Amino acid sequence: MHRVVVTGVGVISALGKNTAGFWESLVAGTSAIREIKSVDVSQIRFKNAAEIRNYVPEEHLEPKDIPFMDRFAQFAVISAREAIADAGVEWTPDLRENTAVITGSCLGGRGTEETGYWELFHNNKNRVHPLTIPLSMSNAGASHICMQFGIEGPAYTISTACASSAHAIGQAFWMVRSGAAPMAIAGGSEAPFFLGGLKAWEALRVISKDTCRPFSAERSGMVLGEGAAMLVLEPLETALARGARPLVEIVGFGMSADAGHxxxxxxxxxxxxxxxxxxxxxxxxxxxxxxxxxxxxTEANDRIETAAIRSTFGKHAEKLAVSSTKSMHGHALGAAGALEAVASIRSLERGILPPTANFLTADPACDLDIIPNQARKASVEACLSNSFAFGGLNAVLAFKAIP
Known part of the structure; x- marks a missing residue:
């Protein structure tokens, strides 16, 4: 069994188009939740989300590749490229042949599918774009990462709603720890801003009409976000042997099912x-x-998560610092766990805990130290990153600081 470290991270999100911008905004407590611009929301009751503004694919990708990639797959490749560069990976034939690529996505390219359906059912066309299937398939992110870097090892995508990328990172961790793969690129990507998807979320009545206020008494629901984050995982001994700088150690992964509602x-x-x-x-x-x-x-999630933390940690829950970065980058669904993993990694690395933004008044049902509104300097030995999904599917990652 190998000790596994994270040697590179990459992010594209509403808070920034790279990891540096993402982290800087988190520490500043900046919320990226604003009025939706990419979709006409005149028919939708909620108007706000955390969008990646001024995104130009040609600034990040080769023009020849863009027509073959839905927005979510573009995000996957962009974040993977940054993570690989951050890790200083030097590809060899053996490494390309055996590296694993495991991604998570809740929706995949459903925005592309919707465009085709609109042509069929609204414009009375009798055919859709010939690349609709490869553009919309949820594994497109993993496939394009493999193609971009010539990676031929095990590659697949996990779709477990809002726990997708946490499950992906956990599975990748176990593969590297066991020796099944010498390196893994893992994370998730999501692009949920299209009319049909927004109407579906509207119908659930869980979206806030103003902003995201986790654990606050005034919370009124979640706010959608988009983006991607990827991690490079490898054995500690391999990283040190090649002169790489480990960011943190990934030490544990737990998953469960509620088997309830x-x-x-x-x-x-x-x-x-x-x-x-x-x-x-x-x-x-x-x-x-x-x-x-x-x-x-949401009213239920924050109350239940508080109860779960208290059940797990007992008296130590009083000493735990807890925050929700969704208050800033929104709920990026299948990419959320990966974005939050990067936030956790940077927290251990830099000794700064990001805040829960937009907080107003304490809720007695959420009586934890939720780091309201301002980041906090703190040296932390280890942390957890929680991801809980519709369907009652739960994934938790454990990271440990490297002295």
């Missing part, structure tokens, strides 16, 4: 996932100093 969470499933992550990491609860919460700002 398709949309209503319960505390037992998330608590079990956190306990399993701690057990997998061989960490005592007291070694955890920070949790990057799932923190969607």
């Amino acid at each position: 398709i949309t209503q969470p319960v505390a037992t499933g998330p608590s079990r996932a956190m306990n399993l992550a701690l057990r997998d990491a061989r960490l005592a609860p007291e070694q955890i100093g920070y949790i990057n919460a799932h923190g969607t700002a």
